[in-house]
Amino acid sequence: MEIDLIELAKKSRSASNQLARLSTKTKNEILSAMAESLRSEEENILQANAVDIQSANEKGLSSAMIDRLLLTKERINSMAEALEEIVLLADPVGLMSDFKVRPNGLQVAKMSIPLGVIAIIYEARPNVTSDAAGLCLKSGNAVILRGGSEAFNSNVAVVNALHKGLEKFGVDTAVITFVPTTDREAMLELLKLDDYIDLVIPRGGEGLIRFVAENSRVPVIKHYKGVCHLYVDKDADIDTALRLLIDGKTSRPGVCNALETMIVHKEIAEKFLPLAEIEMKKRGVEIRGCEKTKSILPEVVAANDEDFGTEFLSLIIASRVVENYDEAVSHIEKFGSNHTDVIVTNNLRTSQRFIRDVNSSSVMVNASSRFADGGEMGLGAEIGISTTKLHAYGPMGLDALTTKKFVVIGEGQTRHKIQ
Numbered sequence: 001m002e003i004d005l006i007e008l009a010k011k012s013r014s015a016s017n018q019l020a021r022l023s024t025k026t027k028n029e030i031l032s033a034m035a036e037s038l039r040s041e042e043e044n045i046l047q048a049n050a051v052d053i054q055s056a057n058e059k060g061l062s063s064a065m066i067d068r069l070l071l072t073k074e075r076i077n078s079m080a081e082a083l084e085e086i087v088l089l090a091d092p093v094g095l096m097s098d099f100k101v102r103p104n105g106l107q108v109a110k111m112s113i114p115l116g117v118i119a120i121i122y123e124a125r126p127n128v129t130s131d132a133a134g135l136c137l138k139s140g141n142a143v144i145l146r147g148g149s150e151a152f153n154s155n156v157a158v159v160n161a162l163h164k165g166l167e168k169f170g171v172d173t174a175v176i177t178f179v180p181t182t183d184r185e186a187m188l189e190l191l192k193l194d195d196y197i198d199l200v201i202p203r204g205g206e207g208l209i210r211f212v213a214e215n216s217r218v219p220v221i222k223h224y225k226g227v228c229h230l231y232v233d234k235d236a237d238i239d240t241a242l243r244l245l246i247d248g249k250t251s252r253p254g255v256c257n258a259l260e261t262m263i264v265h266k267e268i269a270e271k272f273l274p275l276a277e278i279e280m281k282k283r284g285v286e287i288r289g290c291e292k293t294k295s296i297l298p299e300v301v302a303a304n305d306e307d308f309g310t311e312f313l314s315l316i317i318a319s320r321v322v323e324n325y326d327e328a329v330s331h332i333e334k335f336g337s338n339h340t341d342v343i344v345t346n347n348l349r350t351s352q353r354f355i356r357d358v359n360s361s362s363v364m365v366n367a368s369s370r371f372a373d374g375g376e377m378g379l380g381a382e383i384g385i386s387t388t389k390l391h392a393y394g395p396m397g398l399d400a401l402t403t404k405k406f407v408v409i410g411e412g413q414t415r416h417k418i419q
Helices: 005-020 024-040 042-058 063-069 073-088 127-138 149-167 184-190 206-215 238-250 266-282 291-296 325-335 348-357
Strands: 096-101 107-114 117-122 142-146 176-178 199-203 228-232 259-265 286-289 316-322 340-344 362-365 384-386 394-396 402-409
Touching (some): 005 142, 005 176, 005 184, 024 042, 024 073, 024 149, 127 142, 127 149, 127 176, 199 206, 238 266, 259 266, 266 286, 266 291, 291 316, 316 325, 340 348, 348 362
Parallel strands (some): 286 316, 340 362
Antiparallel strands (some): 096 107, 107 402, 384 394
16 A cells, blocks of 8 residues: 655644644543443444454463453453543643743743644554653644554554544544554654654664664664662661562563662661562572672572673663762663662761762652652652653653743833934
């Protein structure tokens, strides 16, 4: 099928202008209608998903991948509920901030406005289709969705359902545009359309994100990987450190905010590490340790530099014993990914230093790395996590899908005296 991506993007740009003018009330009504449509189109979505699941089984995809692809009545209802939760979130569009009055009487402020058109390039989970569409709609942005081949039929069915919600309000369905092909050349062309697309957000593995970043002329929100650290300071409470280790490593080891390395101050290592080993063994976690770790825990696997920079996404954790706080921070600077890093300490001064010295997108003091999540941080739903500092950093909620324009109100002031 021949697809004119430029025309597709032009329509999305035009639709974004209509969407940006909608009131919060109307956007919320549309979101509710989209949720209702997901439920009413349940059978069509399940039939389309069954085709994807059959194809995935024929291709021999892993059980974990198939589980991510699978839609059930309960999961479709959860997708609808997620849209209804977005209704309850505060609308960032039109908010005024940074008010000031200049000496000449000019009133200067900033107003939050939509970014315009956002392209989401993602893999596997069909729920991303409705989540991304809902977040973009609430923040006044048109969205171009390019999903993975594994979920193609499911994504088409979900978008068709969302369009029925839009049509009830006479809104151009191009505000939610699905790219009807999984051809990589089409994705490459999409990434060149910087005249029509304002931002690209890739969601998936490191390979996908690097491909998008290396080939895009449109600004890209990047999140390559989550190499998250737990630093157990010499002034740490050991019970607290163990709880944070267990939760951070084992509650969901395959997610980006799971712990991948524990760094332990030498003054507490002989007390903490044997207890950590017991807890990790109970839960099937393999520890890969530095020489100092192995001197305390002889049975652990020897670690190398590659282990310290790896996002395992499994029941493996690297361990390093450090001489002091500065060495811990240096390790994070060398091997970290700017995602999430945690310190366990009862020393207020040390915790404040850690907050200042570690510039990851989420810095935790005596709290689990697993809280690096939009919902857990009070943002509501999130569209992704950014580990690059422009234009957003960390979990991205509705606010991160807007920018700000200056608004200046005067009474006829001119910069130069008019003769």
